[in-house]
Amino acid sequence: MVERDGLEHRCSLRATVGSNPTLSATPPQPTLGGVFLIIYLFIRQNMKLALAQINTKLGDVDANLEKHLNLIGDAVARGSDLILFPELSLTGYTLQDLTPSVSHHPTAKDRIFAPLLEASHDIDMVVGFVDEDTRHRFFISDAYLSQGKVLHIHHKVYLPTYGLFDEGRFFAWGDSIRAFDTRFGRVGMLICEDFWHISPPYLLWLDGADILLLTSASPGRGLKDDDRLESARWVEHTNRAYANLFTNFVAHSNRVGYEDGLNFWGGSTVYDPNGNLVAKGPYHEEALTFAELDLNQLHRTRARLPLLRDERTALVQRELGRILAQNDGAAHTGR
Amino acid sequence: MTKSNLHINTDLAIKILTGFIRSELNRVGFTRAIIGLSGGIDSALSLALTTEAIGKENVLAVRMPYKASSQDSLDHAQLCIDKFGVQSRTVPITEMADPLIALEPKMSKTRQGNIMARCRMIVLYDQSEAFGGLVIGTSNKTEILLGYSTLFGDSASALNPIGDLYKTQVRQLSRAMGVPTEIIDKAPSADLWSNQTDEDELGFSYAEVDKLFYLLIDHRYRVEELVDAGFEESFVRKVIKRVRQNQFKRMMPPIAKVSNRTIGYDFLYLRDWGT
Numbered sequence: 001m002v003e004r005d006g007l008e009h010r011c012s013l014r015a016t017v018g019s020n021p022t023l024s025a026t027p028p029q030p031t032l033g034g035v036f037l038i039i040y041l042f043i044r045q046n047m048k049l050a051l052a053q054i055n056t057k058l059g060d061v062d063a064n065l066e067k068h069l070n071l072i073g074d075a076v077a078r079g080s081d082l083i084l085f086p087e088l089s090l091t092g093y094t095l096q097d098l099t100p101s102v103s104h105h106p107t108a109k110d111r112i113f114a115p116l117l118e119a120s121h122d123i124d125m126v127v128g129f130v131d132e133d134t135r136h137r138f139f140i141s142d143a144y145l146s147q148g149k150v151l152h153i154h155h156k157v158y159l160p161t162y163g164l165f166d167e168g169r170f171f172a173w174g175d176s177i178r179a180f181d182t183r184f185g186r187v188g189m190l191i192c193e194d195f196w197h198i199s200p201p202y203l204l205w206l207d208g209a210d211i212l213l214l215t216s217a218s219p220g221r222g223l224k225d226d227d228r229l230e231s232a233r234w235v236e237h238t239n240r241a242y243a244n245l246f247t248n249f250v251a252h253s254n255r256v257g258y259e260d261g262l263n264f265w266g267g268s269t270v271y272d273p274n275g276n277l278v279a280k281g282p283y284h285e286e287a288l289t290f291a292e293l294d295l296n297q298l299h300r301t302r303a304r305l306p307l308l309r310d311e312r313t314a315l316v317q318r319e320l321g322r323i324l325a326q327n328d329g330a331a332h333t334g335r
Numbered sequence: 336m337t338k339s340n341l342h343i344n345t346d347l348a349i350k351i352l353t354g355f356i357r358s359e360l361n362r363v364g365f366t367r368a369i370i371g372l373s374g375g376i377d378s379a380l381s382l383a384l385t386t387e388a389i390g391k392e393n394v395l396a397v398r399m400p401y402k403a404s405s406q407d408s409l410d411h412a413q414l415c416i417d418k419f420g421v422q423s424r425t426v427p428i429t430e431m432a433d434p435l436i437a438l439e440p441k442m443s444k445t446r447q448g449n450i451m452a453r454c455r456m457i458v459l460y461d462q463s464e465a466f467g468g469l470v471i472g473t474s475n476k477t478e479i480l481l482g483y484s485t486l487f488g489d490s491a492s493a494l495n496p497i498g499d500l501y502k503t504q505v506r507q508l509s510r511a512m513g514v515p516t517e518i519i520d521k522a523p524s525a526d527l528w529s530n531q532t533d534e535d536e537l538g539f540s541y542a543e544v545d546k547l548f549y550l551l552i553d554h555r556y557r558v559e560e561l562v563d564a565g566f567e568e569s570f571v572r573k574v575i576k577r578v579r580q581n582q583f584k585r586m587m588p589p590i591a592k593v594s595n596r597t598i599g600y601d602f603l604y605l606r607d608w609g610t
Contacts, residue, residue, distance in 0.1 A: 058607050096603040220351065225342040258358040260605045261499075263351050284350055 045296045047184045050075035050083040051268040051289040053281045055257030058092035061102050065090060065112050068127060072119045074288055081184065082124040084268075086215050086255035087156075087191050088140060089128040093217035094259045099170045103132035106143045106150045113143075113150075120145035124182065126189060126213055126253075130171075131155065137172035142189045142215055144182065152180040157200060158193040164219060164262070167193075179207035185295065192216035195238065205246040206313060210298050212242060214252040220265040220284075228283060232265050243271035247301045247308060249293055256286055273301035339546035341503045345511035348504075352496045353388035359494045360389065360469055362610040367468030371459050371489075372396040372415060372423075373526065374408030376509050376518050377497060378473040379415045383512040384496050385471050386419045394421040395466045399455045401527075402429040408526050414515045424462065428454040448527035452488025460491070469493035477502040477541055480548060481574075482581020483533065489525075490584065501548060502541040539570065547574055 052071045057063045068085060075083040087093065090112065091102040106113040106129070116127060124146040131141035131153060139155035155174025159167035177200050179188040188204030188211075195201055195214050204212060222230020235252070243250040249272060256266040268281035270291040279291035302308060360368060368385050372378045386394050396419075398412045409425075416423040431454045436447055463470050472495025474484055479498055484490040497505060502523070509519050523533040523541065534540050547566055550556040551574075556564065561571045587599060596602050 057610060058605060059609050094605050094607075096605065097601075098604065098608065223343050223348055223351070225340070225344055227344060227347065229347070258355055259607050260359075261355070263355060283347075284354055 045294065047082060047293040047295060048078075048080045049251055049270060049291045049293055050078070050080040051251065051253045051270070051279070051281055051287075051291065052083055052085045052089070053253060053256055053266045053268045053285075053287045053289060054086065054089060055264075055286055056089060056092040056255060058259055059095065059098040059102055060092075061090050061104070061112055064092070065115070069115060069119060071288060072123060072125065076122045078290060080123055080290065082126070084126045084213055084215065084251055084253040085128055086253045087128045087142070087217040088130070089215075089255065091128075091130055092259065093255070093264070094262065095130070096166075096170060099130060099138050100132075103130040103138055105132055106145070106153065108148075113145075117145055117148050117150070121148050124184075126215065128191070128215055128217075138170070139174055140167065140171050140191055141174075142191055142213075144180070144187075144189060144213075146182060151182060152178070152189065154178075154189040154191065156191040156194055158197055160193045160196075164221070165193075177203045177207070179204050179209035184293075185210050187211040187213055189213045189215070192218060195242070201242050201246065205248060205308070206311070209248070210295075211249040211251065211293070212246075214239065214250065215254075216252065217255045217264055219262040228267065229265055232267050232283065236267070236269060239269060240271050240275050240277075243273060244275035245307065247273040247298070247305055249273060249298075251291070256284055273297050339549040341501055341507075341545055341549055343500075343504050343507060345508050348500070348508055349384070349387065349512065352384050356385055356388035356471070356494070356496050359607075362607060363469075365467070365469050367393040367395070367466060368471050369395045369397060369459060369463050369466050369468040370471045371455055371473065372398055372412040373473075374398075374411035374415075374518065375523060375526075376505055376514065377475050379411075379514045379518050380505055380509045380512065381471050381473045381497055382415055382419055382421065383509070383514055386421055387512070391420040392422070393468070394419075395462065395468060396421050396423045397459060397462055398423065398425040399428050399458050400425070401427070401432060401451050403528055404526055405529065407521070411515070411518050411521075414517065418513065418515055426458045426462070428458060431457070444528055448525065449485045449488060451527055452485035456488050456491045463493075471496065472498060474498055475500055475502050475505050477545055477548065478533075479585060480552065480578050480581075481537065481544070482577065482584045483537065484584065486584050501545040503545040539574075543570075544574060547571065551575070
């Protein structure tokens, strides 16, 4: 077996930058003291996002960590505020019986998370990993790290167990969907199948998330007479629709590479609240793709299109309550 | 109704399949590959993809004629070798196969054909060790589904880049990759005996069965829906039966489970484990 070192991967990565003519090339940098920095952070209206579209080594957390740290260094050097890694970026995707041997819990005492938390003083990050809770249940997870702290952990709530997928066999189902506050505003994280269902992004929207951070390890499928795979087309349509329907930023980081015969197609994207494409990574190649998010776009779009203001959540609750209470076999009363 | 549209984006196919070959070789420490070249379209396409993936200097094409093999097969294989500029060797199998075949004067053609296919497998895996390259598979999706191959013979390989492409798609991709037209246009044959053709033996054409497979396999049509779509019910049932009867060729031999943890059932790791 040949060990591929992280540096080699780092060198092979392609940097792409999304263009948005309305944005400045770099966010304003704080130059005053700590108090002013805090004020600045609360009012800042630009965010530079790095989408780390990586390949991973299956089950080799140390090798994947090294690649993360290299890319974090690159993203910091390019002035990024947040770096978004794909689903299970620290472990690889098709873990099967490797699952219990690659799990970690994100604390400063964990040897994998300690260097990531240290690095999070320079840049916020979302990393994908297997979380083992105190009852030894294993979750497909994303952690948001910032300023040396774990701001939020999301456990994947939808585990595809059909077709080529077998996640429900190896992992526990997450049980909550929560938005959380960051220095860029309130955000929400979802993992792959979570956003093939419409309810998790909808709940995050209602819970205050203006930026959806989506991660996946999406196996490519559906080769047709089209310039992209059917699975890529589907995800792009869906994510763009979320940006439109929620007047939100929607960022998606998808991995690349192969695991046995499975290919992962990359093509990471950022859509703005008008549903416009801000940045896009290449298909099937490692890349660090940068996107400038003009957070004022939320103001402009929602002034024009008050979908959030007009959303009738009480109506949804009433009707959902009625549908579930019917329990007549036609309604979904499930988990 | 879904039409059987087997047309693919060949640029995207080449990107995915060459990436697959590179990844699956390199991650286990190999840079080289070896392919048995029959003179037919499937091995020609595997050769084209592998050459594009890892470079002609890293590819060895092996021709393995039997005394009854047609001269066309040898010549067409040479066309590919010349076209793609790879290294090549010719290792005749007559002297390997004939002593075994001679043990039984009335041996069936099928048995003789299987012996030839397995002799070629032995040669390829021996050359694999000598050349330091992995054996690239040459079976397409149509023949894998139909079981139109010799178990542990032509179906044996380390990795298969074309096993999810129907024969119709193999033809399209071969054209896009510059496989010589003589090879694309001729009737497919295993060339195990003279005048053998796949379509005579199977009793239907690849074009016809590929359209059926596209709806049956890819789009999960039921029998009655396939009949509604215009296929003869007897043809549909014949093909489904053939797919079912050949499932064994698509699987590792089942292991009888007696322990608490058994390979194949609850000892589950990808081949790419740790890489």
